[in-house]
Amino acid sequence: MSIVESRLTSDATTFHVEAYEKIDYTLTYVDGVFDPADTHLADIYRPWGRCLMVIDDVVDDLYGERARAYFAAHDIELVTYRLVVDETTKAWTTVEGIVDAFADFGLVRKEQPLVVGGGLGTDVAGFACAAFRRSTPYVRIPTTLIGLIDASVSIKVGVNHRKYKNRLGAYHASSTVLLDFGFLATLPVDQVRNGMAEIIKISTVGDKRTFDLMDAHGEALLATHFGHVDGEVDGRWHAASSELREVAHEITYRAIQRMLELEVPNLHELDLDRVIAFGHTWSPTLELAPDVPFFHGHAICIDMALSTTLAEQRGHVTAEERDRVLSLMSRIGLSLDSEHLTPELLERSTAAILQTRDGRLRAAVPAPVGECVFLDDVSADELVSALDKHRTLVAELPRGGAGVQAFVDEGLSA
Numbered sequence: 001m002s003i004v005e006s007r008l009t010s011d012a013t014t015f016h017v018e019a020y021e022k023i024d025y026t027l028t029y030v031d032g033v034f035d036p037a038d039t040h041l042a043d044i045y046r047p048w049g050r051c052l053m054v055i056d057d058v059v060d061d062l063y064g065e066r067a068r069a070y071f072a073a074h075d076i077e078l079v080t081y082r083l084v085v086d087e088t089t090k091a092w093t094t095v096e097g098i099v100d101a102f103a104d105f106g107l108v109r110k111e112q113p114l115v116v117g118g119g120l121g122t123d124v125a126g127f128a129c130a131a132f133r134r135s136t137p138y139v140r141i142p143t144t145l146i147g148l149i150d151a152s153v154s155i156k157v158g159v160n161h162r163k164y165k166n167r168l169g170a171y172h173a174s175s176t177v178l179l180d181f182g183f184l185a186t187l188p189v190d191q192v193r194n195g196m197a198e199i200i201k202i203s204t205v206g207d208k209r210t211f212d213l214m215d216a217h218g219e220a221l222l223a224t225h226f227g228h229v230d231g232e233v234d235g236r237w238h239a240a241s242s243e244l245r246e247v248a249h250e251i252t253y254r255a256i257q258r259m260l261e262l263e264v265p266n267l268h269e270l271d272l273d274r275v276i277a278f279g280h281t282w283s284p285t286l287e288l289a290p291d292v293p294f295f296h297g298h299a300i301c302i303d304m305a306l307s308t309t310l311a312e313q314r315g316h317v318t319a320e321e322r323d324r325v326l327s328l329m330s331r332i333g334l335s336l337d338s339e340h341l342t343p344e345l346l347e348r349s350t351a352a353i354l355q356t357r358d359g360r361l362r363a364a365v366p367a368p369v370g371e372c373v374f375l376d377d378v379s380a381d382e383l384v385s386a387l388d389k390h391r392t393l394v395a396e397l398p399r400g401g402a403g404v405q406a407f408v409d410e411g412l413s414a
Contacts, residue, residue, distance in 0.1 A: 003334055004019070004020055004021070004022040005020045006018065006019040007019075008060050015371070023155065023173055023267055024173075024175070025155070025173040025174055025175055025176065025177065026175075026176055026177070026194075027153070027177040027179055027256065027260075028040065028176070028177070028179065029179050029180075029181075030178045030179060030180045030336070031182065032180065032182060033141055033178050033180040034063060034066040034067050034069075034070040035068055035070070036069070036073040039074075040075075040178055041070065041071075041114070041139075041142065041178070042070075042071075042074040042076065044112065044139060044176065045071070045074075045076050045112075045114070046074065046076060047113070048076075049076060049077060049114075049386060050076060050077040050078070050079070050103070050124050051071060051076055051077070051078050051079070051114050052079050052081065052101070052107060052111075052113045052114065053067065053078060053079070053080050053081070053107045053113070053114040053115075053116060054081045054083055054098060054101070054113055054114070054115050054116070054121075054125045054128075054251050055080060055081070055082060055083060055114075055115075055116040055117060055121075056082075056083050056084075056085070056116065056117030056118060056121040056143065057082045057083060057084045059116055059117050059118075059121075059143050059183075060080065060082050062186050063116075063183075064080065064403070067080075067116070071327055079105055079245055080321060081098065081101040082327075083098070083117060083121050083124070083125065084289075085117075085120050085121050085288070085298075086120065086293075086408050087120070087160065087288065087293040087408055088293065088408075089403050090120055090123065090124055090160045091159050091160055092126050092159055092161070092168065094159070094356065095124060095127055095128045095131065095159060095246075098124065098128035099132050101380070102128070102132050103135070107132070107136065107264075109133065110137060110399075111136075111137075111138075112137045112138050112139050112175060113129065113136070113138045113139070114138070114139050114141065115126070115129075115138050115139065115141070115174070116141045116142050116143060116146035116148070117141075117142070117143055117144075118143055118146065118147045118151075118191070119142070119146045119147040119150065119151035119296070122142060122152070122157075122174075123151065123157050123158055123159070123166075123169075124149055124154075124157075124159055125157075125411075126138065126139070126140070126157030126172055126174065127157040127158050127168070127169060127170060127172070128198075129172060129174075129193050130157055130170035130171075131170035134276075134281055135173045136224075136303065137170065137174075138172060138174050138175070138180070138219065139175060139176045139178070140174035140176070140177045141177075141178050141179075141180065141310075142177065142179070142183075143183040143187070144183070144187055144191050144194070144195060145184060145191065145192055145194070145196065145198075145199075145226070145252075146191070146194050146195035146196025146296065146297060146411055147179060147195075148183075148184075148195070148252065149195060149198055149199060149252055149255045149256055149259070150195070150198040150259065152174075152177045152179065152256075152265050152311060153256055153259040153260055153263060154259075155171050155172060155173035155262060155263075156169060156170075156171060156266050156269075157169055157170055157171075157172050159172065160288065161195045162384070163288050164284070164288075164352070165283075165284035165285070165287055165288060165299050165339055167286070171267065171269075176362075179256075181226065181228070181248075181249075181252065182228065183230040184225040184228045185224055185225055185229050189222065189225070189231075189405075190295065190404075190405040191295075192221075192222055192225050192226070193222060193297065193332055193333055193334060193405070194295045194296060194297035194298070195201070195297060196214070196218070196221070196222065196297065196332055196334070197279075197297030197298065197300055197301045197304075197329075198255070198297065198326075199214060199251060199252070199255050199336055199351050200214060200274075200279075200301070200304065200328065200329065200334075201276070201278050201279050201300060201304060202255050202258050202259055202262075202276060203255065203258075203336055203370070204277050204304065204308070204325055204353035204366050204369055205275050205276065205278040205364055205365070205366050205370070205371065205372035206258050206262065206370065206371075206372065207254055207255075207258045208369055208370025208371075209254065209370075210251055210254045210255060210258070211328075211370060212290050213247060213250065213251050213367055214251060214328060215324060215328050216303060216350075217244065217247050217251075218331055218332045219233050219234070219236070219238070219331055219332060220233075220238040220244055220330055221244070221247070221251070221293055221331055222332050222333070223237075223238040223246055224238050224239070224244060225240075225242040226245075226248035226251075226252065227240050227241070227242075227244040227245030227246075227247070227248040227249075230239055233332075236274070241254075245299045255380070256271060258275060262274070262275050262276050263276065264412055270327060272357045272358060272360070272362055273362050273364075274362075274364065276364075277362070278304060278307065278364035278365070278366075278372065279300035279301065279303040279304035279307065279364075280300060280303065280364075281303060281307065281349070281353050281361065281362075281363045281364070282306070282341075282346055282349040282350070282353070283299040283300045283302065283303035283347070283349075284343060284349065284352065284353070285298035285345060285348055285349035286302060286303065286338070286340060286341060286349065286354055287300075289340040289345060290407065292407045292409045293405065293407065293408050294338075294406055294408070295405075295406060296334070297334065297377065297408075298334060298335040298403045298406040298407075299335075300334050300335065301329055301334040301403070302335050302336060302337060302338055302341055304325075304329070305325070305326055305329060305335075305336040305337070305390065305394070305401075306337075306386060306387060306390050307363060307364070307365045308322050308325045308326065308365065308366060308367075309386050309389055309390040309393060310324060310363075310365060310375070310378070310382075310383070310386040311324075311329065311365035311366050311367060311373075313382075313386050314365075314375070315388065316366065316367035316368065316373055317365075317366050317367065317368050317369060318368070321368055321369045322393075323351060324369070325366070325369065325392075326393065326394065326397065327397070330394075330397045330398055330401070332401075333403055333404030333405070334362035334403050334404075335401065335402060335403030336390075336393045336394045336397065336403075337390065337400070337402070338406075339390060341387065343380075343383075343384045343387065346380075346383050346384070346387065347380060350380075350383070350407045360375050360376050361375060361376050361377075361378055362375075362376065363375045363376075363378060395399075
């Protein structure tokens with residue numbers, strides 16, 4: 001970021017400064033980012049002759065040798081810092097380790113570290129970049145579905161603090177995001193499911209076409225990792241066909257595009273009525289409530305499910321629409337309810353989100369599916385009533401609304 005416009009005015013007692021920073025970043029599709037024939041990365045780091053790569057340890061085990069061979073092929077020195085992170089270690093102490101790695105490497109002022117990993121890793125490493133010398137540019141390669149279609153779009157970075165989700169953070173865009181969906185072939189199925197929650201989020205309140213595609217192909221997309229491998233869900237075999245890959249591309253492209261359309265006019269969240277905050281009203285407290293935290297996608301899905309039931313109770317969606325949303329979540333194994341979602345937690349999380357949103361609830365709900373409305377006037381009694389109704393509804397669904405591999409110790413967290 002750089003200052004693109006500034007003005008200084010003064011009188012006998014006051015100096016007033018106005019300055020505007022330019023935010024400039026690019027998201028580019030790449031087919032095989034560590035294929036030596038592709039020069040996107042080499043073109044960035046060739047002028048420096050070296051690269052410091054902060055990489056998730058699980059991703060390093062899978063792709064580290066490929067990355068090292070890539071940089072060797074382009075005669076660029078590569079130094080690797082392995083990052084071990086989950087929701088419990090997404091904290092300031094992890095940031096300190098990354099910052100120390102920057103210092104040991106001798107990172108110069110405008111040199112860009114390469115950050116490779118899922119949304120958790122890029123959040124933490126991005127925050128380290130924001131903190132190191134107050135602003136260090138960086139390049140991001142997301143390797144999970146949630147990173148590819150959600151974390152990579154936003155310029156927010158941060159860490160958890162004292163059981164509060166992303167309590168410490170900054171707005172710090174990576175200069176370049178390279179989107180290689182080939183990583184989904186080796187992504188654990190729990191993380192495919194985790195990322196699908198974010199697509200349900202943006203489509204339920206922002207893009208009905210994408211919601212309809214997810215509703216029609218959700219199980220096949222989960223089983224095949226969005227068309228990259230053959231796979232099975234609930235005893236049914238799905239082939240990774242070219243037709244399914246085309247559906248997957250349309251869904252992910254539309255999700256990224258819609259996210260950007262909503263985020264770009266409001267990158268610093270000056271407008272707190274945010275469509276993409278659907279599912280993020282009560283989930284920030286819920287996510288870290290268990291001793292072993294929820295995966296992010298499961299936590300926001302519980303919030304989205306309750307919010308959709310509340311929307312139907314208010315008349316913003318029909319019962320049929322509500323049931324379509326809940327059914328899609330359930331069929332792909334996402335959580336719709338939890339014993340941790342109590343009236344006491346709702347009260348506590350409402351108080352916390354009111355502070356974040358300047359004293360207003362601003363709860364995003366579908367109205368109808370594919371569009372959004374914000375609710376401010378939800379009383380504690382109405383919320384508990386919606387929770388009771390919601391519990392009755394999801395009790396009729398498979399697993400009674402419980403998710404599959406919903407917690408971070410039930411699968412890989414990369």
